[in-house]
Amino acid sequence: MNQTNTLILDFEKNIVEIEAKIEGLKLLAQNEDVDISQETQRLKQKLERQMRQTYANLTPWQKLQVSRHPQRPHCLDYINSLVEDFTPLSGDRFFGDDEAMIGGIGRFRDMSVVVIGQEKGHDLESRMKYNFGMAKPEGYRKAQRLMGMAEKFNMPVIAFVDTDGAFPGIDAEARGQAEAIASSIEKCLQVKTPIVSIVIGMGGSGGAIAIATANRILMLENSIYSVISPEGCASILWRSVDKVQEATEALRLTAQDLRRFGVIDEIIKEPLGGAHRNPAQMIEKVGDCIAKHLRELKNFSGEELKKQRTAKFLAMGRNLPDN
Amino acid sequence: MNWIADFVRPKVTKVTVKEEDIADNLWIKCPVCGKMLFSKELKKSMYVCTECGHHLRLFVDKRLKLLFDGAYEEISLPTPKEDPLKFKDSKKYIDRLRSYRKTTGHNDAIRVAHGEIGGIPCVVAAMDFAFMGGSMGMAVGEGIVKAAELSARNNYPLIIVTASGGARMQEGILSLMQMARTTAAINQVKEKGIPYISILTDPTTGGVSASFAMLGDIHIAEKGCIIGFAGARVIEQTIREKLPEGFQRAEYLLEHGMVDIVVTRSEMKETLVKVISILTHKKPAISRPLLENPTSA
Numbered sequence: 001m002n003q004t005n006t007l008i009l010d011f012e013k014n015i016v017e018i019e020a021k022i023e024g025l026k027l028l029a030q031n032e033d034v035d036i037s038q039e040t041q042r043l044k045q046k047l048e049r050q051m052r053q054t055y056a057n058l059t060p061w062q063k064l065q066v067s068r069h070p071q072r073p074h075c076l077d078y079i080n081s082l083v084e085d086f087t088p089l090s091g092d093r094f095f096g097d098d099e100a101m102i103g104g105i106g107r108f109r110d111m112s113v114v115v116i117g118q119e120k121g122h123d124l125e126s127r128m129k130y131n132f133g134m135a136k137p138e139g140y141r142k143a144q145r146l147m148g149m150a151e152k153f154n155m156p157v158i159a160f161v162d163t164d165g166a167f168p169g170i171d172a173e174a175r176g177q178a179e180a181i182a183s184s185i186e187k188c189l190q191v192k193t194p195i196v197s198i199v200i201g202m203g204g205s206g207g208a209i210a211i212a213t214a215n216r217i218l219m220l221e222n223s224i225y226s227v228i229s230p231e232g233c234a235s236i237l238w239r240s241v242d243k244v245q246e247a248t249e250a251l252r253l254t255a256q257d258l259r260r261f262g263v264i265d266e267i268i269k270e271p272l273g274g275a276h277r278n279p280a281q282m283i284e285k286v287g288d289c290i291a292k293h294l295r296e297l298k299n300f301s302g303e304e305l306k307k308q309r310t311a312k313f314l315a316m317g318r319n320l321p322d323n
Numbered sequence: 324m325n326w327i328a329d330f331v332r333p334k335v336t337k338v339t340v341k342e343e344d345i346a347d348n349l350w351i352k353c354p355v356c357g358k359m360l361f362s363k364e365l366k367k368s369m370y371v372c373t374e375c376g377h378h379l380r381l382f383v384d385k386r387l388k389l390l391f392d393g394a395y396e397e398i399s400l401p402t403p404k405e406d407p408l409k410f411k412d413s414k415k416y417i418d419r420l421r422s423y424r425k426t427t428g429h430n431d432a433i434r435v436a437h438g439e440i441g442g443i444p445c446v447v448a449a450m451d452f453a454f455m456g457g458s459m460g461m462a463v464g465e466g467i468v469k470a471a472e473l474s475a476r477n478n479y480p481l482i483i484v485t486a487s488g489g490a491r492m493q494e495g496i497l498s499l500m501q502m503a504r505t506t507a508a509i510n511q512v513k514e515k516g517i518p519y520i521s522i523l524t525d526p527t528t529g530g531v532s533a534s535f536a537m538l539g540d541i542h543i544a545e546k547g548c549i550i551g552f553a554g555a556r557v558i559e560q561t562i563r564e565k566l567p568e569g570f571q572r573a574e575y576l577l578e579h580g581m582v583d584i585v586v587t588r589s590e591m592k593e594t595l596v597k598v599i600s601i602l603t604h605k606k607p608a609i610s611r612p613l614l615e616n617p618t619s620a
Contacts, residue, residue, distance in 0.1 A: 166533075166552065166553075167561075168552070168553030168554075168557045168558045168561045168562075169553075169558060169561060169562050170558065170562065170564065170566065170567065170570070172552070172553075173551050173552060173553065173558070173570070173571060174579050175579070176537075176579065176580070176581045177533070177551075177552040177553065178528075178532035178533040178536070178537050178550070178551065178552040178581075179533075179537040179581055181533035181534075181552065182502075182506065182532075182533050182534050182535070182536070182537040182538050183537070183538070185502060185503055185506045185533075185534060186506050186510065186538055188503075189503070189506060189507050189510055190510070205490075205499060205530075206499070206502060206529070206530055206533045206534075206552070209499055209500075209502055209503055210533075213503040213506075225496055225499075226495065226496060226499070227490045227491075227492060227494075227495050227496055227498050227499040227530075228490070228492050232557070233492050236492065237412040237413075237492060237493075238412055238413065246412075247412075250408065250410050250411065250412065251408070251492070251495045251496075252408045252495050252496065253495065253496065257495075257496070258496055261407070261496065261497060263496055263497070263500060309507075310507045310510070310511070313500065313503040313504045313506075313507045314468060314504060314507050314508065316497075316500045316503075316504055317403060317404075317407075317461050317464070317497045317500060317501075317504075318403070320404045320407050320497075
């Protein structure tokens with residue numbers, strides 16, 4: 001992967017140093033006739049050791065950084081690699097379209113599917129275009145419309161969750177942000193077709209659960225799913241954004257925490273060094289995991305799928321582990 | 324000591340969590356017009372300012388009394404696992420819980436009761452803003468689930484009175500999940516063709532507004548209450564604009580098509596009786612006066 005424009009996370013410095021040394025050796029070998037294979041081999045082993053060591057013990061705060069890494073594959077990266085003939089569909093048929101909420105139909109591993117998800121964008125321009133992945137009411141109403149279409153044409157819904165939250169703005173409130181999210185949750189519970197939601201980066205509060213009230217909820221190893229952003233929590237409860245690390249720890253928002261609480265169904269392991277180091281491999285793994293769950297869900301009737309979803313959420317939190 | 328230092332200021336108190344704690348001879352300041360209101364008068368006016376008509380937040384007991392015809396039976400709610408995150412900020416969550424329980428005399432921010440409203444048996448779940456800002460954690464979720472079960476089992480209309488700042492941060496993701504959980508619960512009422520009326524009171528925001536509060540067959544909001552998804556401060560900080568006058572007030576929501584009816588506190592009961600009697604095809608039996616001393620707010 002091209003490392004020139006990569007954001008370097010604090011705790012990745014050792015890793016990046018070794019990576020730079022390997023690059024340096026390669027350059028050297030291009031210009032001069034020297035044998036670098038032994039040294040490269042040694043460095044590569046060291047790199048792998050270092051990555052394993054670092055990534056095996058990430059703190060919640062470090063995971064939060066990884067989950068927000070700009071090179072991490074986003075919604076459209078997954079769609080472009082996994083969904084054939086993806087046809088984006090636009091608009092909520094009431095007010096307008098919302099680019100933060102991607103939606104469309106396509107073919108996933110030979111199966112017709114509806115895909116929805118939030119796209120954050122990867123540079124300033126695209127982030128503005130997608131409103132940083134923060135959807136407005138029309139986005140959630142588009143999602144509802146497409147879920148209805150999924151039911152009508154007997155297609156499963158795949159939802160990629162990646163948002164800091166629903167957009168907080170005057171226009172969003174005026175058009176009923178609360179109602180739009182509430183109805184989206186309700187729609188998720190009602191449709192008689194499988195829904196698989198994958199938290200690929202940030203599952204931010206109501207804006208996330210609006211498309212994550214699913215039969216199966218999957219999370220990437222270093223993704224985050226939380227009732228409030230750590231920054232918001234720190235400023236309300238600690239009255240200082242400087243306490244964001246404490247808030248991140250306290251909120252128990254990692255995939256591992258959520259698995260322990262029984263909130264999610266499966267954690268998808270990330271490639272060594274995080275999804276941003278090997279997006280292609282990450283996307284393939286996510287595809288395999290979605291396929292596995294869709295295969296299992298295929299055995300149930302629409303009515304059963306709906307019942308399972310209702311039962312799943314009604315029971316949530318009733319059997320918590322003793323710490 | 325001169326006469327200025329000697330002067331004893333009249334004792335002013337904020338509305339506390341329990342009505343019994345308010346003596347009859349206290350002065351309470353209206354947060355809107357600033358008028359000093361005598362607590363005895365305020366109790367009579369159902370906590371509506373006699374000067375400007377501002378609706379102060381109502382105690383849950385008063386709310387239940389206001390809605391039911393007479394006697395009602397409160398149901399006990401199961402206690403979910405406490406403090407699942409072992410959450411601690413400047414204070415331990417478990418200690419906060421304990422202190423709220425002590426001051427309010429109740430377990431959490433919701434109460435569920437059943438009784439007759441206009442002669443029609445109904446289930447009412449009322450949220451208590453005085454308990455940690457009415458925040459929704461597992462206990463509130465459990466309350467909504469139980470209320471919905473009771474309603475669905477007996478074919479009683481379900482009425483939920485919301486008053487909440489949103490999800491309870493101290494229970495993390497488990498609070499967020501209550502949005503889906505409560506929606507699943509009320510869906511079971513709605514699918515049986517039983518009316519679900521959402522009564523929105525001050526304030527109804529965040530995870531509560533973005534779940535069951537906005538999914539009623541009919542939405543009745545109390546005059547002037549705040550209803551919205553994002554908090555006003557968050558919006559101001561995000562868009563760096565001043566918010567329009569009356570933003571997120573009940574009347575604003577009415578204008579934007581998000582609530583059906585906005586009523587004063589004194590009109591609440593008769594409005595509720597009207598809609599549930601029509602939706603259930605029953606003739607209401609109503610005899611009790613709505614307020615001891617209705618205000619012309």
